[in-house]
Amino acid sequence: MTKSTILSIIVAVGIIGLALWFSGSSGKGGAEVGALNTTINGDKQYIDIVAKGGYSPKVINAKAGIPLVVKMNTANTFDCSAFVVIPSINYRGTLQKDGTTEIPIPAQPAGTTLRGSCGMGMYGFAINFI
Numbered sequence: 199m200t201k202s203t204i205l206s207i208i209v210a211v212g213i214i215g216l217a218l219w220f221s222g223s224s225g226k227g228g229a230e231v232g233a234l235n236t237t238i239n240g241d242k243q244y245i246d247i248v249a250k251g252g253y254s255p256k257v258i259n260a261k262a263g264i265p266l267v268v269k270m271n272t273a274n275t276f277d278c279s280a281f282v283v284i285p286s287i288n289y290r291g292t293l294q295k296d297g298t299t300e301i302p303i304p305a306q307p308a309g310t311t312l313r314g315s316c317g318m319g320m321y322g323f324a325i326n327f328i
């Protein structure tokens with residue numbers, strides 16, 4: 199082997215090593231998606247919230263840019279958390295007392311937060327689009 203062949207092998211190994219290192223670190227970046235609380239199914243994402251004496255979870259991380267369906271689950275919910283207001287999408291609705299009411303939310307831009315509350319504003323929840 200000539201010196202230049204050896205040199206080019208060293209350079210090639212170096213480039214491959216760098217490429218692997220970068221793809222490894224971007225893989226870790228991708229794992230941040232695990233911070234999402236929603237379940238993505240097809241071109242929509244879904245989150246279950248329990249509405250009873252407030253909302254649980256109160257803070258949700260959702261994916262920006264795709265529609266979200268909030269599934270509000272109630273079980274003998276007779277308090278005011280059964281009335282949901284999400285001002286920025288003009289949503290006002292009464293949940294069924296027992297069961298699941300779906301609230302469709304159109305795709306939102308990254309870095310925005312959508313806030314919802316009960317009718318009187320004493321119980322709240324927030325959805326961060328990341």
Ligand SMILES: [Cu+2]
Pocket residue numbers: 278279316317318319320321
């Ligand atoms: Cu209330």
